[in-house]
Amino acid sequence: MAASSQLCSKLSPMNAEHLSQLRRLDAAHLLHPFTDHTDMHRAGTHVMETGSGCTVTDETGRPLLDALAGLWCVNVGYGRREIADAVHRQMLGLCYYPSFFNTTTEPTILLADKIAAHAPAGLTKVFFSNSGSEANETALKLIRAYNKLRGRHAKTKILTRTFAYHGVTIATTSMTGLPGCVDPFDLPLPGFLQVPGPHPYGTGSSMSADEYGNWCLQETERVIDTEGADTIAALFAEPVQGAGGVIAPPPGHLRQLRELCRRHDILFVADEVITGFGRLGDWFASSLWDLKPDMITMAKGITSGYAPLGATMPSDTIAEVLSGAGYLAHGFTYSGHPLSTAAGLANLGILENERLIERVRDDIGPYFQNKLHALATHPATGEIRGEALIGAIDLLPKGGRAALKTPPVLGATAAALARSEGVIVRGIRDLIAVAPPLVITREEVDFLFAAIARVMDRIAEV
Ligand SMILES: Cc1ncc(COP(=O)(O)O)c(C=O)c1O
Known part of the structure; x- marks a missing residue:
């Protein structure tokens, strides 16, 4: 550099x-x-x-x-003039304007386009928020609305994995599999269920990574059968579980988990807040491991931390149902804040230009x-x-x-x-x-x- x-x-x-x-x-x-x-x-x-x-x-x-x-x-990395200049230019030009109703701003449109260009096939729509927690919270709401529109009113439960970290709002804390984050707040809320994450060392198991991974899949299927797939809306998974202790799945494990969800008509959401934007050597772990998720959530590397920004990408199938249903009553004052999206655009430009x-x-x-x-x-x-x-x-x-x-x-x-x-x-x-x-x-x-x-x-x- x-x-x-x-x-x-x-x-x-x-x-x-x-x-x-x-x-x-x-x-x-x-x-x-x-x-x-x-x-x-x-x-x-x-x-x-x-x-x-x-x-x-x-x-x-x-x-x-x-x-x-x-x-x-x-x-x-720190101290990138390109990002500082882009934010400075945007701040002088138009410091803020919402994307509510029928307006938006140029960097917000351009960043959505650029993210869509790098996302796995079948995910071309971006809903902006301000953080990973909000990106996951948004995913939860979009999933509830989607299932309601399809008449599947009972499909409300959410599965996540032990050692997972998905954020700090009431619902995303309920999705987190770290007792220290959940217990002090008397959570989880009802309807948030946990299945085992692929971490044999962390549980003192003597199984090999593959054996333990297979056991996790069996346990997940057992929980699905016990609860009833018709009551479960989605499973959220970090491709590599970060805050839970950097838990990388055994090869092929996530594909199998994804297929398990597909078999039971449970949406598979990849929380790529850490793994998105290059950390695993691809734009998304979902592309690297061919996960074909129903939804991706992202934050962090989207601006390299130069400004707060989160995003949720529903599959085109989900997006079509939602956007065909009229008014979508969800969003944050700062969804697509132009300073953050200007930072994101410059950041993605660096990732591309410097390969x-x-x-x-x-x-x-x-x-x-x-x-x-x-x-x-x-x-x-x-x-x-x-x-x-x-x-x-x-x-x-x-x-x-x-x-x-x-x-x-x-x-x-x-x-x-x-x-x-x-x-x-x-x-x-x-x-x-x-x-x-x-x-x-x-x-x-x-x-x-x-x-x-x-x-x-x-x-x-x-
Ligand atoms: C995988 C994952 N999801 C969600 C979050 C929450 O993001 P935020 O702290 O931006 O709300 C984090 C934060 O570390 C994370 O690692």
Whole structure:
């Protein structure tokens, strides 16, 4: 990537007095998502300042290799002038106009067209929202309306998988298969059911990945039979389950799950909020694995995080029924916000022009997986999982699996150690997850895994 396309360079450290003032104000007024506030304010929050390529700079002026791409989203890397310029031009021209009723704006039309051009066959319509949660919430409503229009009033239940993460609204929390996200809110709502996700390591099963995958399919069919397929509207699946611990399905598993849904007239929704826009070396996992979904939801990489944007693509069959039925009473004030769609258009332009997705498929994805799997024999490795430019290492302490603690601590410990090594990884339960920007270089991949290996040396002593 040309240095001239970067907006940001390393800043000098933030003045100590200014930083402590910011931390005071943060503690006084800002509630952070997914945070233990007591823990955080004991150490003081981090105030990230600049970003360029795969590197962000913290309040001390220290560069950190961001191996999580923000939150699995900054696919084209930080500091892209093309995106900033596009948003700036749009803001000066027309800062906002809704897509409600009979109006819209140019970047919103053009982005819908571009996404449709890259989506799997049979999905050509885009409904914009502002986040992955809203994209899934929209999918749920479109599915309810579709089934109602077809006279299938009983088809309302939703299946998702254990370890799934689909968002934080009341309904999408109900779809999430992580008890820590669901239990505090007295959810799920009735009608949201869980089937097993393909994660034998996570459940302590001794089955192989294929055996466990087959068992998941059998269990899913058993739940469908028990509940009655005529009561089940849809199954939502992340092609690679991200926040649940980077759970990549065994080869062919998702195709079989998709076919199972088809056999029972259950819609198959691919939640591609993480896997969309290049992370697996294709525009969508649905294309890579030929899933032919009835609906795709997306967010994150659609703008590489430069502006909030989510989108739901119903199949043309569903879209035809919905748009033939008159007024569609759904949408957000900021559905298709022109600043976000301008950012999205510029972002997709970069993915295309720099052939970043082909690069993930042919070069940096395989390189990254080789380095990740080279840690398989490390004493702190419990299991390694990954696909193209996403991966996870389930960690073990000195005493092995039997010595793992409840609640789990190794993920957070390892993420803190990684930070001191100059890299940002995500700690989840007893694992670390990595999903860097698509522009990561081989040298940066080397740096990342050398740092992770040092962290694992320390974990192996715990
Ligand atoms: C697969 C998946 N779906 C949905 C969401 C929710 O997206 P958001 O946080 O933008 O609402 C996420 C967020 O991480 C996700 O990973």
